[in-house]
Each structure stands twice: as structure tokens, then as C-alpha cells.
Amino acid sequence: MKNDNPKGRYLAGLMVGALGVVYGDIGTSPLYALRECFNQTHGVDVNTVNIMGVLSLIFWSLVLVVSVKYLAFVLRADNKGEGGILSLVALAFGDAHATNRTRAAVVMVGIFGAALLYGDGVITPSISVLSAIEGLNVATHKLEHFVLPITIIVLVGLFAGQKYGSGHVGRIFGPVMALWFLTLAVLGIRGILLAPEVLGAVNPWHALNFILENRFAAFIVMGAVFLAVTGAEALYADLGHFGAKPVRRTWFVFVLPALLLNYFGQGALLMSQPDAKENPFYLLAPTWALYPLVGLATAATVIASQALISGAFSITMQAIQLGYLPRMEIRHTSSEERGQIYIPLVNSFLLISCICLVLGFRSSSSLSAAYGLAVTLDMIITSTLFYFAARRLWGWSRARTGALCAAFLAVEIVFFSANSVKILHGGWFPLAAALAVFTVMTTWKRGRQLLGERLSASLLPFEIFLQGIRNSGAQRVRGTAVFMSGNPNGTPLALLHNLMHNKVLHERILLLTLVTIDEPHIAAAERVRVEALTDGFWRVTVRVGFMEKPAVPGILASCAAHGLPVKMEETTFFLSRETILSTKLPGMARWRERLFAFLSRNAQPATAFFELPANRVVELGMQVEL
Numbered sequence: 001m002k003n004d005n006p007k008g009r010y011l012a013g014l015m016v017g018a019l020g021v022v023y024g025d026i027g028t029s030p031l032y033a034l035r036e037c038f039n040q041t042h043g044v045d046v047n048t049v050n051i052m053g054v055l056s057l058i059f060w061s062l063v064l065v066v067s068v069k070y071l072a073f074v075l076r077a078d079n080k081g082e083g084g085i086l087s088l089v090a091l092a093f094g095d096a097h098a099t100n101r102t103r104a105a106v107v108m109v110g111i112f113g114a115a116l117l118y119g120d121g122v123i124t125p126s127i128s129v130l131s132a133i134e135g136l137n138v139a140t141h142k143l144e145h146f147v148l149p150i151t152i153i154v155l156v157g158l159f160a161g162q163k164y165g166s167g168h169v170g171r172i173f174g175p176v177m178a179l180w181f182l183t184l185a186v187l188g189i190r191g192i193l194l195a196p197e198v199l200g201a202v203n204p205w206h207a208l209n210f211i212l213e214n215r216f217a218a219f220i221v222m223g224a225v226f227l228a229v230t231g232a233e234a235l236y237a238d239l240g241h242f243g244a245k246p247v248r249r250t251w252f253v254f255v256l257p258a259l260l261l262n263y264f265g266q267g268a269l270l271m272s273q274p275d276a277k278e279n280p281f282y283l284l285a286p287t288w289a290l291y292p293l294v295g296l297a298t299a300a301t302v303i304a305s306q307a308l309i310s311g312a313f314s315i316t317m318q319a320i321q322l323g324y325l326p327r328m329e330i331r332h333t334s335s336e337e338r339g340q341i342y343i344p345l346v347n348s349f350l351l352i353s354c355i356c357l358v359l360g361f362r363s364s365s366s367l368s369a370a371y372g373l374a375v376t377l378d379m380i381i382t383s384t385l386f387y388f389a390a391r392r393l394w395g396w397s398r399a400r401t402g403a404l405c406a407a408f409l410a411v412e413i414v415f416f417s418a419n420s421v422k423i424l425h426g427g428w429f430p431l432a433a434a435l436a437v438f439t440v441m442t443t444w445k446r447g448r449q450l451l452g453e454r455l456s457a458s459l460l461p462f463e464i465f466l467q468g469i470r471n472s473g474a475q476r477v478r479g480t481a482v483f484m485s486g487n488p489n490g491t492p493l494a495l496l497h498n499l500m501h502n503k504v505l506h507e508r509i510l511l512l513t514l515v516t517i518d519e520p521h522i523a524a525a526e527r528v529r530v531e532a533l534t535d536g537f538w539r540v541t542v543r544v545g546f547m548e549k550p551a552v553p554g555i556l557a558s559c560a561a562h563g564l565p566v567k568m569e570e571t572t573f574f575l576s577r578e579t580i581l582s583t584k585l586p587g588m589a590r591w592r593e594r595l596f597a598f599l600s601r602n603a604q605p606a607t608a609f610f611e612l613p614a615n616r617v618v619e620l621g622m623q624v625e626l
Helices: 008-021 031-037 046-076 087-092 100-133 135-139 141-164 169-192 198-203 204-214 214-226 232-238 243-271 276-277 285-319 345-363 362-368 374-395 398-420 428-457 460-474 493-502 550-564 590-600
Strands: 475-484 506-517 529-533 537-545 570-579 616-623
Touching: 008 169, 008 243, 008 285, 031 046, 031 214, 031 243, 031 362, 046 198, 046 204, 046 214, 046 232, 046 243, 046 374, 046 398, 046 506, 087 100, 087 232, 087 285, 087 374, 087 460, 100 135, 100 141, 100 285, 100 345, 100 362, 100 428, 135 285, 135 374, 141 345, 141 460, 169 198, 169 243, 169 285, 198 243, 204 214, 214 285, 214 398, 214 570, 232 374, 232 428, 285 345, 362 428, 362 537, 362 550, 374 398, 428 570, 428 590, 428 616, 460 493, 493 506, 493 570, 493 616, 506 550, 506 590, 529 550
Parallel strands: 475 506, 475 570, 506 537, 570 616
Antiparallel strands: 529 537
16 A cells, blocks of 8 residues: 655655656656747747746746646545546546536546547657657757657657556656756756846746737747646646655656756757757757767657556546446556556557657657647646535635636636647647547447446346246256346346256356446455345445456455355356447437447457456357447
8 A cells, every 4th residue: 555654765766756757748848848939930039038038937837837736736636545637537526516417517528638638648759759859950960861760660669668567667767767857957057057147037027028028929939838837737647656745745856946947048048049949958968968868868758658658558447447438458567566557459549640640740849739739628627627626525615616726727728728729730639539539438438328228128127037037947057157247136138048048047146246436446345245145146246446457256256255255167157248239219329329339349358358267258149229
């Protein structure tokens, strides 16, 4: 169990781990954030007033968005130690102050926020790795034609390595990221010495003056300023890995000082050398250090990408458990860390999408147009969900909670508006990706609800079934039969079909129901409930957290403590396999019914998902009209 108040060497170890997992994305933003603020398409001149204004905007964005919103407030909303947008949905869902219609809207908003993570998970590796490799152009133009091939090779290597797991990411990558942030700080100090007056940008007047002087151009630049805070969502998403104290301490001791020093150093360089706007990050370094810096930046961006990829795997598993995605192959890559998983289908989707983005946009500057929109929407959704969660968890008044969340939203809506002008220039991509995932998630959820309704209509109450078998004199055979049932009060259709076709019943029959709870993990003592019925029947109800994989053999082994020992070699599992038929019955649009049928056909077999022994499973098929 995670220590809620780590100290000493243990705290230091968690802080190093957080550098490698939590802060990779936001830590690589200096590669491109300030450069994009002075992109020639924005029409902002590189002069002292504008440089001080942009630096002031970056400084206060980091303070208000990261330090205040996420570290001071959002991290407090943990779901039994776990964070992330689906955890926040679970915390906000039961809000007694909200109507049923509001609950439904809140859940849909949260699910769309989860879908946005896939768009972010595609763009972050692409822009981060590409911007790092582009440092070769600063060292020499002879390697310009090799930037895209090298980027693709790095991405292929990154995704190919996912199958080996990221269980030791913090221990291996933490020291590398520590070196990265130290390098950021040293390069920043080197730049600040060129124009120490740049430190005056902490005065918010410079930000206000920049906005008043540049007006619409300043509004457009806000979209680039936002690149400095992308990755802030990871602070909350990775809460369960490290806890709030190490995440906060790492930010204020290492990450924030290093980022500010580097941004200010780049600004000082621009004051003395305006032509350095083409790539101020790499031009901070002496010539002899360029190639090592490219190598270190590439390693840092790979680490940053790793965190986003792991987040996509985690959100997929949660969505599967909560019934928003069909079953997929999930491999646990660590016997020690339960959150370390690998999902081949998601990994392939992300890799192909990343390669297409790199080949389509061809430069990190072009790709930056697609970056930011999905993240700003995620932040807006987090602020919205936080309103409901804060009222439910801590009983805050509407006025207090509304004022706080309105302050968050005021900043984030400005960022979203500034990024929205980039929709036609690439910002459409993460929105399209999120909309596609959202469509799949809501179709699967609604399809499963309709399927349950169709099956419930023909469901035989269990008490009537028991009376029927007592009168039928059905023959009993040795062994144990397990029938998985989604409805704890009805008779599993597989049980009815088995009796109808085979005319026998096992001497001991287990009706197994798995219930997914809106909590990440369930304590072992609260997980399994065993109820002895009559005539050799047992009902086993299992509560599963949305971050847990329901391995049935392990569940049955735990039944021995409840007076129900189960020998796997004497047990047969009976499962139903439904074939979905699209019809004109009311429910969903025909195209969504066909999509649901396609997803159902291609879902991972229940045998593999529930880790059932294949040689002890009997599947009984049936057709269901939607």
C-alpha cells in the first residue's frame, strides 16, 4: 500500500521517479514553446517589450495553471489515492446536488475528456521527438534530410519497446530527467547572464502591457504560450503512482525553477540576438554541446512520450472496466506494480497515427498548430468536474466552488479560444480523433445497455427456474459448473441452453456476477461475497475496481475463505456468445448498431480476458436483435 506521508530517502526516490514519469511532457516544452511565441506568422516583433511580455505570460501561466489549480486544489480530489479524469468522473457522479440530467451530462463530458487523451497521446510523442531531432538543423544543415527518418526510427523504437513494460520507468528514466532539468537550468543561467534584466518579467505588468500593445496578435500568441503548460494534466493522472506530496515537492524544488530559468535564458538570448528566434533553445548551448544536447533532448522526449502512452493504456483499461470499450488484450508487464500494463491494439493505433502526423506535418512548428486544443478542452473539463467533486467531497458552497472554478475557467477559456483559431491548420486532428473514440465509447456503452434490455426481456427469474428443475428430475453429474451472469436475480441464458441441449446439471453450480465499482481498487476483504442457495447452487458476487483486471481463477481461489473451495481441474465454465443483428427496433441508429456488432465480433474473447483455462470453457451461442 502506498505511503500517504513519505519521508527521507523514500520521498527522495519517489521524487526522482516523478521526474521520469510525471514531468516529462511539461519538461520538454522549452524545446518549442518560446520559439512558437515568436513564430513569424503571429506578427509579433522580437523586441524587449514583447519578450518581457511573453515571458511574463509564461511565468504566470505556470504559476496559476500548474501551481495553483492542479497542485493546490485538483490533487486534493483523489479517488482512494488515484487521479485522472475518469477518477474525477467517479467522484463527481454521485453529487447529491445535481439532477439526473446533470449527472448524465457530467458523465458524458468526462468521457469526452477521456477520449481527448488519445489525441494528446498521438501528438505529444510526435511533436516532442521531432522538435528534439530538429536540433540537428542547428548543428549542421547537412543532416536536414535525415530529421524525418530519424524521428520515425525513434518513434518505432519507442512503441516497439512498450511490450517490455514501463514498471521501472521512474527508476531508469528519473536520473535521465534529473540531468535534463539540470541542463535546462544551466543553459538558462548561461542565457540570463547576457541580459539579467529579463528576470523582471515576473512582474505581471509586462504581460498586461504586451496584451494592450499587441491586442489581437497577443491573443494569437496565447495559443503558443499555452504550450508551456501542456503536460499539467499528467500531474493529476499519475497521482496514484507517487502520491500528492512527492508530485508537489518535485515541482517546486526541481521542475518549476529549471523551467523558469530556461525560459528566461531563452528570452535574454533573444534580447541580445533577435535572430536566435529560429531555435532559441538549442542556440543557448555552446557549439561543442549541440550534438550531446540533441541526444539528451531525444531521450527526454522519449521519456515524456512514455508517460502519455502509459496514460493511454491506463485510460483504456478503465474504460473497458466501466463498460465504455469492448474487451481488448491487456498484458500486465510487472508483477509488482499493478498499474503497469500494455495493450497491443492501442499501441499500434498510436504508432501508426504518430508516423502519419510526422509525415503529414513534417516539422514541429507545423505540428504545433495541432497541439494544445485537446489539452485546453481537457483542462476545461477537469475544472467543470472539479466543481461537482468539490461540492460532494468537501461540502463546499456553490458560491465558493463556483468562484474558484470560474477563475480557472476564465484562464482556460482564453487559452482554448486562442488555440481554436488553429483548427483549420491542424487543430482539427485531435478533435477528430477524440470524436471518433467518443463515438466508439458511447456506442459500445449504449449497445451493451440495449443488449442487456433485450436479454432481460427473456430472462427467467431464478426462483422459477429452481422450481422447474426440482420437478424435471434433471440428471446431476459430478464436478463444478460456473455460469457468468450480468443479472444477479435472473437465470443465466447459458444455464438454460445447457439444460435444454445437454439435459444435465452439475452437482455444484456457481452463478458468478462481476460488478464494476466507481473506485479504482477494492480491498480484498470487500471483494467477494458468497451466498449458498439450494439444490447445489451458489451465488458469487465480486466487486471489481475500474483499474483492476478481473482474473476469474484468482477470484474463485479466494472463495475458499468463504466456505466454497473450488478445484480448477474439476470446474467447467459456461459462457454465452451473442451474435448481434441490426434491426429497425427502437434503440440506436442503424449505423451505430452495425458499429456495435462489429465491435462485439472483434472484442477479445471472454476466455482470454477473464483468464479462463481454454480447455475448460464451453461457449453457447445465441442471436440477439437490437
